[in-house]
Amino acid sequence: MLSLEKQLNEKIKNIFKTSGFDEKFAFVKPSDRPDLSDFQCNGALALAKSLKQNPREIGQKIADELADDNDIETVSVDGPGFINIKLKNEFVAQNMNEMAVDSRLGCAKTKNPKTVVMDFGGPNVAKALHVGHLRSAVIGESIRRIIDFLGNKVISDVHFGDWGTPMGMILSQIIFEDGDLSKVETYDIEAISAFYKKANVRCKEDEKAAETARLITAELQNGNKEYVKAWKHLRAVSVNAVKENYDELDAHFDLWLGESDAHEMCEKIVQIAKDKNISEVDEGATIIRLPETNKPMPPVILVKSDGGFGYQLTDIATIKMRVDDLKADEIIYVVDKRQSLHFEQVFQVAKMLSIAPDVNLKHVGFGTVNGADGKPFKTRDGGVMNLKDLIEMSKNKVRSSMPKPDEVEGYGKAEIEKLVSEVAMAAIKFQDLKNTAASGYIFDLEDFAKFDGKTGPYIQYAIARINSILRKADESGAIQGKIIIFENDERTLALKLAGFENAVLRAGIDKEPSIIADYAYSLAQIFSSFYNTCPIMSAENEQVKASRLKLAALVRDVLKQALYLLGIKAPEKMLKAN
Ligand code: ARG
Numbered sequence: 001m002l003s004l005e006k007q008l009n010e011k012i013k014n015i016f017k018t019s020g021f022d023e024k025f026a027f028v029k030p031s032d033r034p035d036l037s038d039f040q041c042n043g044a045l046a047l048a049k050s051l052k053q054n055p056r057e058i059g060q061k062i063a064d065e066l067a068d069d070n071d072i073e074t075v076s077v078d079g080p081g082f083i084n085i086k087l088k089n090e091f092v093a094q095n096m097n098e099m100a101v102d103s104r105l106g107c108a109k110t111k112n113p114k115t116v117v118m119d120f121g122g123p124n125v126a127k128a129l130h131v132g133h134l135r136s137a138v139i140g141e142s143i144r145r146i147i148d149f150l151g152n153k154v155i156s157d158v159h160f161g162d163w164g165t166p167m168g169m170i171l172s173q174i175i176f177e178d179g180d181l182s183k184v185e186t187y188d189i190e191a192i193s194a195f196y197k198k199a200n201v202r203c204k205e206d207e208k209a210a211e212t213a214r215l216i217t218a219e220l221q222n223g224n225k226e227y228v229k230a231w232k233h234l235r236a237v238s239v240n241a242v243k244e245n246y247d248e249l250d251a252h253f254d255l256w257l258g259e260s261d262a263h264e265m266c267e268k269i270v271q272i273a274k275d276k277n278i279s280e281v282d283e284g285a286t287i288i289r290l291p292e293t294n295k296p297m298p299p300v301i302l303v304k305s306d307g308g309f310g311y312q313l314t315d316i317a318t319i320k321m322r323v324d325d326l327k328a329d330e331i332i333y334v335v336d337k338r339q340s341l342h343f344e345q346v347f348q349v350a351k352m353l354s355i356a357p358d359v360n361l362k363h364v365g366f367g368t369v370n371g372a373d374g375k376p377f378k379t380r381d382g383g384v385m386n387l388k389d390l391i392e393m394s395k396n397k398v399r400s401s402m403p404k405p406d407e408v409e410g411y412g413k414a415e416i417e418k419l420v421s422e423v424a425m426a427a428i429k430f431q432d433l434k435n436t437a438a439s440g441y442i443f444d445l446e447d448f449a450k451f452d453g454k455t456g457p458y459i460q461y462a463i464a465r466i467n468s469i470l471r472k473a474d475e476s477g478a479i480q481g482k483i484i485i486f487e488n489d490e491r492t493l494a495l496k497l498a499g500f501e502n503a504v505l506r507a508g509i510d511k512e513p514s515i516i517a518d519y520a521y522s523l524a525q526i527f528s529s530f531y532n533t534c535p536i537m538s539a540e541n542e543q544v545k546a547s548r549l550k551l552a553a554l555v556r557d558v559l560k561q562a563l564y565l566l567g568i569k570a571p572e573k574m575l576k577a578n
Pocket of ligand 1: 124160
């Protein structure tokens with residue numbers, strides 16, 4: 001099916017074509033003045049500029065043609081030349097009926113599907129996921145779902161941090177304490193994390209210790225058998241630990257590759273850079289100097305003076321692998337915006353080396369999760385907040401607003417816990433995704449789990465409420481029927497539904513899930529006003545009732561899909577403590 005907006009665009013395109021106007025200006029957008037019109041076309045203004053004619057005259061010409069269309073109620077030219085269009089109720093209703101039977105809810109698949117590699121998550125060996133990893137997983141997973149839903153092939157890669165100096169630090173700490181690496185395979189994630197923490201302190205205080213860690217890292221990277229064997233265990237234990245976290249967050253990764261997998265390619269990149277005469281040796285390190293832009297551009301360090309490969313080289317090599325092996329048309333990195341200089345440098349070197357021609361490289365940088373003081377969110381004692389603890393805190397909060405197990409029929413401990421988890425995750429994720437990715441936000445346990453206001457649970461609740469309406473209707477034998485628009489609030493609701501595709505498309509283009517979060521919240525609110533003024537079960541007659549039931553079901557389906565795209569589950573029923 002074609003969405004309302006696309007159908008209207010077709011109509012306008014035809015008029016432009018027959019009038020000999022440039023079709024690139026032939027499109028509408030939802031009206032800025034919903035009191036005047038449903039959609040507006042600003043094409044006359046752009047046309048007038050390029051043709052050096054009067055925009056109002058051009059606008060009038062287009063409007064006159066549009067006025068003859070049977071699907072259009074009114075059309076006017078306002079202000080400097082805006083074309084304001086109001087659609088006939090029948091046309092809007094017809095579109096709703098098509099949408100109601102369309103499995104994609106009016107969202108067409110792209111005609112040019114791309115292979116998109118998504119790099120998010122970015123966990124590190126021996127480090128438990130902390131609050132800093134939350135946004136990458138939440139925003140990354142949502143963008144992954146959006147791009148996939150639009151019809152592209154998405155390959156997500158967790159890009160495990162498993163190859164840098166921290167590896168040598170952990171190994172050297174174990175050797176320091178145990179004398180050798182014979183006990184490594186008995187260590188679990190807690191033990192490994194503890195070694196890493198101690199190593200961090202020791203390497204900061206003692207330059208010799210830091211030097212040993214660097215040497216061990218270099219030897220590991222050069223294939224020292226004993227180190228590689230121990231490292232494999234560290235990596236495997238860490239992967240298992242973060243997999244649990246990502247499962248809980250419902251973040252999906254197709255590939256569990258890491259920085260270490262790029263090692264061989266790193267060597268090749270160094271060679272390519274040499275061959276192309278792009279790199280130079282500076283104080284023992286192999287570097288690439290970048291042209292200064294409007295800000296200072298530090299050089300990219302490919303190989304450190306001790307022979308170790310740097311973080312930047314790893315990312316450059318990984319680009320080449322993703323292009324060569326995965327045939328990526330686009331690579332999207334969902335990483336803290338404090339790393340934006342890193343990505344600028346990496347992308348620039350990729351260009352200089354011609355390893356990713358015609359590949360769109362994009363860094364979606366996000367802001368920090370902050371505490372009430374506006375600084376990055378911390379535990380009570382000032383440490384970094386573990387993701388697990390943060391989720392547990394949120395669950396406790398949600399649990400306190402739920403009935404106890406077996407207080408509600410059919411809800412034993414397992415069912416309550418499932419609901420607690422779904423609501424807590426909705427609260428955490430929506431609080432994150434309602435903000436634009438680039439801005440930071442304050443983690444507010446009080447506000448974000450509320451059932452009213454702009455929260456995840458509010459939208460889950462709206463869905464559950466419609467489910468309950470539909471269940472009751474079903475029990476009373478009422479059936480859904482053709483959608484017909486009678487009242488103004490039905491019309492407003494229908495037009496909002498018709499805008500779903502536009503919201504998904506924009507979110508996909510801008511890599512901005514907040515557009516869908518805004519859309520879902522606004523749709524839930526509009527449904528609420530509709531439900532206040534347009535009774536369903538006590539509607540004036542069966543036809544109206546049947547139409548409203550179907551409209552409500554469509555709202556439910558769109559809200560569910562919107563939540564799915566945000567990575568949020570929609571429970572069939574919601575419960576509240578008495
Ligand atoms: N592991 C890195 C860190 O903790 C993040 C990785 C981000 N992704 C990337 N391709 N560089 O900072």
